[in-house]
Amino acid sequence: MRHMVVKGEAAEAADRQAQLLRGCLDMCLLALLAAEPAHGYQLVRRLDKAGFGTVSYGTVYPLITRLHRLGLVANAMQPSPNGPPRKVYRLTDTGHDRLSLWREQWTQFASVVNETLAVRPLKSGDDHEHVDAGR
Amino acid sequence: MSTSTPAVDHLLAAADREWRALGIHRRDRATLAADLRSELDAATADGIDPAELLGTDPTEFALRIAEEAGVQRIPPRYGQVLGVASAGAVLSLIVGYILVIGLHQAFVAAFDLPRDVRVPVWLAAGVFYGGVAAVVVAGAVLAVRIALRDVPRIRHTATRMTLLLPPTIAAAIAAAAAFGWALDFPLTPLAIGTEAAIVLAAFFAATALARRKSVTAAG
Numbered sequence: 642m643r644h645m646v647v648k649g650e651a652a653e654a655a656d657r658q659a660q661l662l663r664g665c666l667d668m669c670l671l672a673l674l675a676a677e678p679a680h681g682y683q684l685v686r687r688l689d690k691a692g693f694g695t696v697s698y699g700t701v702y703p704l705i706t707r708l709h710r711l712g713l714v715a716n717a718m719q720p721s722p723n724g725p726p727r728k729v730y731r732l733t734d735t736g737h738d739r740l741s742l743w744r745e746q747w748t749q750f751a752s753v754v755n756e757t758l759a760v761r762p763l764k765s766g767d768d769h770e771h772v773d774a775g776r
Numbered sequence: 777m778s779t780s781t782p783a784v785d786h787l788l789a790a791a792d793r794e795w796r797a798l799g800i801h802r803r804d805r806a807t808l809a810a811d812l813r814s815e816l817d818a819a820t821a822d823g824i825d826p827a828e829l830l831g832t833d834p835t836e837f838a839l840r841i842a843e844e845a846g847v848q849r850i851p852p853r854y855g856q857v858l859g860v861a862s863a864g865a866v867l868s869l870i871v872g873y874i875l876v877i878g879l880h881q882a883f884v885a886a887f888d889l890p891r892d893v894r895v896p897v898w899l900a901a902g903v904f905y906g907g908v909a910a911v912v913v914a915g916a917v918l919a920v921r922i923a924l925r926d927v928p929r930i931r932h933t934a935t936r937m938t939l940l941l942p943p944t945i946a947a948a949i950a951a952a953a954a955f956g957w958a959l960d961f962p963l964t965p966l967a968i969g970t971e972a973a974i975v976l977a978a979f980f981a982a983t984a985l986a987r988r989k990s991v992t993a994a995g
Binding site for chain 2: 680681682697698699702703704706707709710718721723724725726727728
């Protein structure tokens, strides 16, 4: 029974993590590419290394395709010591501009969220209706 | 010639099937496939299983790439095409019936056939069923071509219907006749219903196939 509860909590936490990631993964990919150009599944490894856990290639590759369509990333074939040439993605100038905007927006948003979360909950009994002593 | 491994070719074939079913233009399919192939080839060279990379559902992966790439899709609209083709066929049958009745009376009044002229049964049946089939095909194709003129690739669909429907309906009529013959042509509702269902199923299948071919061969 306890095992099932723990399993359920883990699944819920994973769902929550996926939801949170959905809103910021494109920005994180831009940031990783701004740091250093990379090919598709290399980004998966970098996300893992950055602490996001395992984000599937099936999530990352379509997202890169979108960023490419929006002109935020460009690609170029680069020779590889082992195997065929790799398609390496890098940020375009538009991508750098967009990343700055998104970063600023995220910082403001995260600070609002952090402040909201920092509000301490009322102690039990504090939410009773105030009684005027003079009455 | 492809230098990819069979696993990569297999995954790309699955993705291409999905893209074709979505009605994606051939040129866009080629671009999507080339991009994906270079990724999968590189992964394979690094010792990564390409099937593992794409996950358990490569068709879902292909769908997501197509959506994110913003490629143009041609919606198949099977329901609409089948509905209009059926309506056109029924309408042309009614018009054809009225015309035949009118013409029959006009011919009877105009010509007097000698009494010794005997029309073979197979010829009469062939002319009757052939005439009905021709009217159905003409009505269905014209209805699709005219009523759905603003739907992408509808001209190709109508052309393919013209090519596919006659042999399919002929084969279906033959199958229905064979079914009736095998049971000694019973006039029960079940037998007649089955024969009609065979022909209707063939009509729907050929129409849907014509639409599918015209959408998936886009470009």
